[in-house]
Amino acid sequence: MGHIADKYFKLDPWAVIEEGFDPKHGKVAESIFSLGNEYMGVRGHFDEGYSGPKHVGSYFNGFYESLNFKHPVAYNGFVLTGADMTNTVDWLYTRLEIDGEVLDLATSKFSDFRRVLDLKTGVLTRTFVWETKSGKKVKLTFERFSSLVNTHLGGQKITFEPLNFSGDVKVVSGMDFSIHADEKPNNWNAPRKEKVGDVFAILGETKIGKRYLCATFRLEFDGAAPTNLPLIQDELFAGTEFTLSLQQGKATSFRKLSVNYAGKVLGNAPDAWTKTFKVSKAVKIEKTDAPKDINETADVVWNKGIELAGKKTTYDSEIAAHKAFWANVWDKLDIVIEGDDENQQGIRYCIFQLHQTYHGSDPTLNIGAKGLTGDAYGGKAFWDTEAYCLAFYIFNNPEAAKNLLEFRYSTLEQARIRARVLDCAGACYPIATIDGWENCELWQHASLQIHVSGSVAFGIEEYDNLIGDKDFLYGHGAEMLMEIARFYVSRAQQDPHTAEYGFYGVMGVDEFHMMTNNNCFVNYLAKKSIDFALKVADEMKQNAPEKWNALVKKINLQDSELKKFAEVAGHMKMLQREDGVFEQHDGFFNLPHIDLKSIKKSELPLYDFWAYDRIYRTDMVKQPDVLMFLFMYAQDFSREVIKANYEYYEPICMHESSLSPSIHSVIAAEIGKHDEAASFFGFATRLDLDDYNNNTYQGLHTTSISAAWTNIVYGFGGMRTDRKMLAFSPSMPKTWKKLSFKVLYQGAILSVVVDKKTTTFKTDGKSITAKIYGKEYSIDGNGVEIAIPDFYIAK
C-alpha cells in the first residue's frame, strides 16, 4: 500500500508513551494525545504555551460556525452555506514564569520529557524537568482529563517539584478564545468576562453564526488558597494570576476545574433552505419543519454555564468517577491479542478513542471524520457513521447506536428538502453534515454521492436485526425508510433496452470515478433499502396496523407508491460477469489499466500531485466499492463470488481512504487469505499511532479507527450481522497466540476466544443462539468450544 510506519511512540499494552520530545512530531502527538468525552474534546497541546509548530485545538461536538461557500458559478443543487466545527476555547491555558523566564519548550532548557496516555483510566500525564536560565531545576507534572461522567468538565493538575532551589513561580491560568489553527482565521468575539464568586467565566460568540459558549474555571490549591484572585482579561481572554512559593524537594500543585457550556441550535429560520442551496426556479417549498439558525441566546448560555460551574465538586472526586467509568468500559469490551504487542496497543487505542468521541449521550450529535481531535473536514459526519461506526455501538452501547439513528431522524426534514432541491422525492441524506443540511461544498460529491440514504437504511436494518427495537422501527425508523425508498425510486432511471432500473450520474464509494452509471454498490444498496422498507411495511400492516396507518397518513404514502417500490427494487440492474465478478459501473471493465506499482510514493496523495481530472481516468479505485456491498450484505453472496471479486478489485485499490484496508482485511479473512488479512489489519489499528498516511497531525481518523474494531470482530471474529441470526467464522493471523473479544448481544455479554485450534463462545449467563461456521449453536455461561475448520487456520 505504499505507506510507511513512523514508530515514534513506545509500545505498551495499556498506554501510549512519548519519551523525549521531538518538535517535528509535535502536531502528531497533539492529535494522538487528544482527550474527549463526546461533549467536548481537546488536543494534546502543551498547557503552558509553546512557540513552536502547534495546533491548539478545543472542540465541542456539534458546535459549529456557519460558512458561506464561493462558487465561480452556482448551479441548482449547489451548497451555498456550510457549517464547520469551530475551534473554541483553550481551557488549559497556563503560563509559568520563574525569575522572569516564561516556560516554553521551544526555547527553554528541559530534560526527562515523558508523556503517557493511560488508556485504562483516560488520564494524560506529562513530566519533565525545566532548567531555567538562572540555573533552577524544577520537575513539572501536568495531568489532565475530560470527564466521561460529568461531560461539561475538564480537569487539569499541575505539580511543581523544585530539585535544587526554593522560590516562587508566577502562574497565569485562564480561558483563551484566541487560539486557532495556523491556517484559519479566529471566529470569536468575547463580549462578557466576569468573576462570579470563585468562578472565572468568559462568554464567546462566533462571528458569523452568533453562537455562544460559556467557559468557566475554578482553582484548587494545596493548603491555603491565594485569596482574592484577580480577574485579568484581554480581548478574547479571561483568567487570573498568582504566585506559588515552592520548597526544594516538596511537590506543590494546583488544580483547575473547567466547566463549559456550548449553546445549542434550537431551530432554523423557515427559509433556511433557500440560503443553504442554490435552488432551481422550479422548486417551491412552502415551509420547513426543521428550521435552524435560532440559537440559544447569550444570556441563556451564560446562565447555564455559571449554574453548571457552581456545582461544588473536587478534582479528586471527579477524576475518581472518570476512572471508574473507564474501568467499566474495559470490563465490557476489551479486546485481547496475545502475541502481537503492536496490534494489542493499537486496538485498545482505537476503542479508547471511539469512546471518547461518542458514547451516545445526545441524539443530536454524530461522529465527525476526525472526532473531536482536529478541525480538518470541519467536524462533519459522513456515511461512515452507519457503515463503519454503528455496529461498534450496537454491540457495546445500544442506546448510543439508537441515538446515532435518532440523529438522522432529527434531520429528516433537511434530507427531505435536499431531495426536493435535487428534483427528487423522499429524503436524501447529506454526504457530509454537522447540522443535518448538506454541508459538502463540492457538487460532484454532494449531488452525486447518493449512497448516504441507503447507508442510513442499512443502519436501521442492522439495528433491527440485532436489537429488535420495534418501537423505534415502527416509528422513526419506518418514516425514514419510506422516505429513503421514495428518494431512490424517484432518482432511478431505466435502461432503454432492458427496462431495468439503476442510477445514472453517480459517484459511488470509490471517489476516483465520477458521473458513473449503474454503480453496483449504489444500485444494490438502493435495492436493499427499498426491499427493507417494503418488508417493514408488511410487518407493520401485520403487527402494528395503527402505527402503519398513522404513518401512511402523516407522509401521504400511496398504495401506488409501494407498488412502484416493488417494481424498482425487483428490477434493479446489477452488472455481473459469468465468473461472478461485478462490474463496478457501466464500462468499468473497459477503462484503461494502470499498474499501481507505477505510481511513485512521491505522487501521493494523488490530489496533491496529479491534475484533478487525471485521477478519474483509469481502473484504479480509491477504496472498496464492489467489495463494500459484498461486506455489508455478505450473506447474500457465496464465498466464491466474494473471492472472485476480491481477487479482481484488491490489486487495483489505492487505499487512499483510511477506511479501505479494514474492509479488505475482513474479506481476506472470510476467503481464507489469512496473510493478507493480517497485513491489512496492522494498518487499521495503527493508522494514527504510526502516522501511516502522514496526516495524523490534522487529527485522528476517527471513523477508520472504528473500522479497526470492525476488522477484529467482523474480520477475525468472522461475525456477520446482515441476517436475523448472528454468525461467526473465527480465524486469526498465524503470528497471534490468542484473540479474545466481547460483544453485547440480546442483553448478554458474549465472549469469544480464538486459540490456535479452537474457538470458545461463552456468555455471562444468558443463553443466546448464533451460527458458528455455518452451524447453529445455543451459547450460555457454560460456553461452547469448537474446533476451527482447517480453512480458517492460517498456515
Place this chain on the structure above:
Amino acid sequence: MGHIADKYFKLDPWAVIEEGFDPKHGKVAESIFSLGNEYMGVRGHFDEGYSGPKHVGSYFNGFYESLNFKHPVAYNGFVLTGADMTNTVDWLYTRLEIDGEVLDLATSKFSDFRRVLDLKTGVLTRTFVWETKSGKKVKLTFERFSSLVNTHLGGQKITFEPLNFSGDVKVVSGMDFSIHADEKPNNWNAPRKEKVGDVFAILGETKIGKRYLCATFRLEFDGAAPTNLPLIQDELFAGTEFTLSLQQGKATSFRKLSVNYAGKVLGNAPDAWTKTFKVSKAVKIEKTDAPKDINETADVVWNKGIELAGKKTTYDSEIAAHKAFWANVWDKLDIVIEGDDENQQGIRYCIFQLHQTYHGSDPTLNIGAKGLTGDAYGGKAFWDTEAYCLAFYIFNNPEAAKNLLEFRYSTLEQARIRARVLDCAGACYPIATIDGWENCELWQHASLQIHVSGSVAFGIEEYDNLIGDKDFLYGHGAEMLMEIARFYVSRAQQDPHTAEYGFYGVMGVDEFHMMTNNNCFVNYLAKKSIDFALKVADEMKQNAPEKWNALVKKINLQDSELKKFAEVAGHMKMLQREDGVFEQHDGFFNLPHIDLKSIKKSELPLYDFWAYDRIYRTDMVKQPDVLMFLFMYAQDFSREVIKANYEYYEPICMHESSLSPSIHSVIAAEIGKHDEAASFFGFATRLDLDDYNNNTYQGLHTTSISAAWTNIVYGFGGMRTDRKMLAFSPSMPKTWKKLSFKVLYQGAILSVVVDKKTTTFKTDGKSITAKIYGKEYSIDGNGVEIAIPDFYIAK
C-alpha cells in the same frame, strides 16, 4: 425546438427598423443596434441617457479586466484567475435640457420614434419628436457610426429641428466611465482628465489589472463654434457643456468625433502561470516565453490617445470613408435570397455583424461569443472561432483568417503551459480565452473539453486546403500542429482489451454529458489532427527540409514521437454500429431515454430549472456532437452514414446551443431533407433579430451568426472544404425563388446562383476548379450552368 420568434423589428432587405419604442424591448434593441469595427464596439443605448432598463455598453476588443475566481476547493488544474472583457467608456454620453427639463425617454413625452440601422452603410439613425412639459416640440435626430476605416474613431451627430418654437437647448457632452451593467460593479478609476487644445481627454484605469484606456473627443458645430468650451469633470467623467440657439423650422446639429486608445498587454510576469492555475506540486516550469501582466503604462496610453485625437479630420469625411468601406464589403460578399424577406434581412444582418466584430486587422484579437455587443461570457473566444467562424473569413478576407490563426500562435506558450498543468505534453488550447490563458472558471469544462486544440488543427488544415499559404503552414502552422499532436498523444489512453487509443474523462461538444470515455467527436478530431501533423511533417521533409529541421530542433521533436503519433492516430477507437450510427461515447446507447417533448417550455433553459446533475443523466444532447465531426470532415463519410446518424441524433438534440440548428440544417440539406434544412435555417439567421432564445438582451450570438453564413454556403450551397478541392452540391428551400452568394477562392470571386432547376457558377475572370455534385468543372468568367439533380430539389 420550442423557441418562439419575437417579431419586434420591421422587415427590410437592407435595414433593421424599430418603429415606436417599447421599453420591454429596450435591452434587446440595444444589442441589435450595436455598432463595432473589430477594435471597439458600442451597444445601441440612448445617447442622451435613459432611466429605464438598459445595459449601456462600450467595449474594446481584447481589453479586459483581471478576475480572481473563488473555488470552495481548488484542485490541480483549476483556473484561479480569469480575464473578462470589461465595459469601458460611454463616448456617446450626452444630456439635453430645455426649459429645465432633461430629456429622458423613460419619463419625457415623445412621438414618432423610429430607429434605423442601415446595413448598407453601417450608420445608425434615431429620430423622434420631444414635447417638453413647457409644450415645446423638437424633432431630434441621432446619427452614429463606428468607423471601419479609422477604427479608433466613433462619430455622433445630433440634429435639432424645433417644430413650434425658437429657443435654447443646453447640452452636456462627454466621456463617462461610470457606466456598467446592472449586475456588475464598476471596474474603473479615472486618474487624469484634461483639455488639450480642442480635445477633451480622460484616462481610465482598471482597478485590478491596472490597464489604461484614453478616451477623447472633439466637437464640430454648424457655423461658429461656441468658444472656450469648459472642461467639466466628475470622478469618472470628463466633458463639456454648451448652449445651442435653435430656430423654428431650421435644423441645427453638432457632431462629436471620439477617438480612443486602449492600452495593450505587452507581456507577462514570468511566473504568471502559477497565479493562473492551481498547479500540482509535481509540475515545474522554469520560465515562460509568453509572459503577461505587463501593461502599457498610463503615460504611454495617454500620449497615444492624445496623438490619435490630434489628427485633423471631419465628421463628414470620416463617415464617407466608412460608407465606402461597407459598399466594398457588400460588393464582394452579399448574399441574395429571393422569395424570403425574413431570411434575406437575417443573413445580411449576420454578415454585417460579423464584419463589425472582426475583419482581421489585428492578430492579437479574436472573436468573443458575444462579439463586442455585450459582456456576457466575458468577451471570451471559444473553439467556435475555428469551427464556425474561420471559414467565413477564409472565403471573404484571407488575411483575417490568417490573423485568427496567428492569435493561436501568439498564445502557443500559454497552451503549452496549460498542457503541462494538466499533466500532458504539447499544447492544450483553452476552451475560453481572451488573453491566451484558460479563462474558464469551471473545471468540468476547462479540464475536460479538450477539443479546442483539435479545432485549431482543423482550422490550420482548412486554411491550407483553401489558401495554401505554405509560409504559414511550414512556420507557425507546423509548430502548432506538432504541439497539438503531442498533446493528444500524451492525453490518450488505451482500451485494456483492444489496445486501441481513445480519450477518457472528457466532455465533448455536447455539454450535457460529462466525464465520458471515447467520445467519437474528440477521438476523431484528435486522430485527424495527428494525421494532419504527420502529413505536414512529410510534406516539409520533402519540400522544406531546412524549415523542418529548424522546427525539430526548436521543439526538440524526436523521431520516436512521430512514430508514436502514427501509432495513436492509426489505432484510434471509434464506436460505430453496424448500421453506421456512431455511439457518441462509451455507453451512450444505454443511457435512459427522455422524450424531448416531455420537457416543458417553462423548464428552459435547463440550467435554470433543473438540478445540475439531472441534466447529465439521459440520452438528450445539447448540440451536435457526432453530427459535428460528420460536418467538419464530411467527405470522409458516405451520405448513408451521415443520414443514419442525423436520423438518430436529430430527435434527441435540445439545441440549447445557438450554434446547433445551422449544423442540422447543413446536414439536412446534404441528405435531401430539404424541409428540415429550411426550418433549421430560419432560426439561424434570425436568432437575435427575433430573440429566439430570449437572451438577446445580453448581446448578440456572434459566433452563431457566423453559423448562419455557414448554413447558406455549406448548407444550401453544399460547399465542402475538407479536401484539397472545393466541392458544391447546391439546393434551396422550396419557398425560395433564387439564392446567390459569392466566395473568394484562389484570388477569384466565385458567384454561385441557385435557381429552381439550375445552378450557375461563375468567377470574375480567373479560372478555378471545383467539384459540383461530385463532378469536376473548370469555372471562369463565362460561367457554368448545371441542372440540379432531382435529389437536391425540394418538393
